[in-house]
Every structure is written in structure tokens, then in C-alpha cells.
Amino acid sequence: MKSQRPIISDDEHVVLKFQPRTSAHPPTRREESDPAKTPNIKTSNIKTPSIKAPPAASDLSRYERSRDEGDDFRHRMLANVAALAFTVALTAIGIWLAMSIADLRKTQDCVLMGRHDCARISVTPLG
Template sequence: MSMNKSSSEDNGDRVIPLRGNRTSHPPAPAPADDDLRRFEQEGAESPEAYRHRMKVNLAALAFVLVLIGAAVWMADAMFTMRKNQDCVLTGRRTCATVDYIPQAR
């Protein structure tokens, strides 16, 4: 039996060198002074900008409070469902609470 010398090349494993685009260079960063000058303000803040910032802060606070309320509501609903499921799985028949308001006759 003769061994084929090219058997290692025939198994399909080949390394292909990837050549990047070496001619292009990353853009030079802009000077930091130019970027910060547009954010610098001389003197006090204008009343309109202050009002706008406060409105945005209040809107963000309201949104966060709504998210917290939704999370608490969801956690309570999951707790109640888990409690009812545990009750049913133990074999009880009267697991659901029934709100009964007695009426005077």
C-alpha cells in the first residue's frame, strides 16, 4: 500500500489568510477643545432652559414611578398565582378567595 502525500491537503482543512485594507487609516480624533466649547455656557442658565430641564426631569420621574408600580403589580400577581397553584396542587378544592359582602335583609 502506498501513502498519498497530499492526504493532509485533501481533508478540506485550509487556512486562508485574510488581508485587511491597510491603505486606509482611522480618522484622526477631533481636538477636545472644539467639542467642549459648544457645551460651555457663559453666565447663568436661561429660564427657558431651566424649565425645559425640570419638565424632562419630572417626565423621567413619572416614567420611573410607573415602571416601579408595574413591577410591584406584576410581583403581586405572580405571588397570588403561585399561592393558588400551590393550593390546587395540594388537593384542596376551595383555593380561590370569594369576596362576600353580606347584605341586610
């Protein structure tokens, strides 16, 4: 049996030059490679995209606070306590829901087996 390999022409290969971004010096323009300097690359099918200047890097100075400004410790702790209470309540509701679904599934399986003693009857002692 003959091994089959894909036929690849040189027209399908394009070499792109990527430059890493740095926050200190954002790229303002892309350097174009000179087709005469790069050997073995056909330039007849290479499409050069329109180059637009990227927007300036986001400045985070508007979120900075000066050292002189006091930290609202009480507000931050109240927010943390509220987040913890919400997480605990959500976890408790999730556990209760899982237990209820498991109990309903057990009761439904009992009924589907044809048994008659599936319902729980709570008995309170007299006296």
C-alpha cells in the first residue's frame, strides 16, 4: 500500500513576524519585512493587512489611592462578613436541596418497585 501524504505547495505558507508586547513601550507600528531580503518566500499571494495604530495602553493610575488616604476598614470587614454569610447560606441551601432530591429519589424508587411501606410515618411517644 502506498503511503499518502498531503500535497503542500509553497503558496500555502506565510511567515509572520510577531513582536512581544511590553507595557512600557506599546507598539505603534508594525515593521514590514522587505520581500527582497527574505529568500524562498513567494510574495505574490501574501496579503498585507491594513495596519492601524493600537489604542494606548490602559492607564491604571485612576484606581490608585494616595498613601495619605485612610482605608475604610469597617466597610471592608462588613463586606467580607456579608460575602461569607452569603456563601454559607448558599452552601446550606445546596446541601438541603441535594438531600431532598436524594430522599425523593429513594421514595420514588420504592414506589416504582411496588412496595406499599414507602412513606415515612413519624411516631411521637406518649407520655
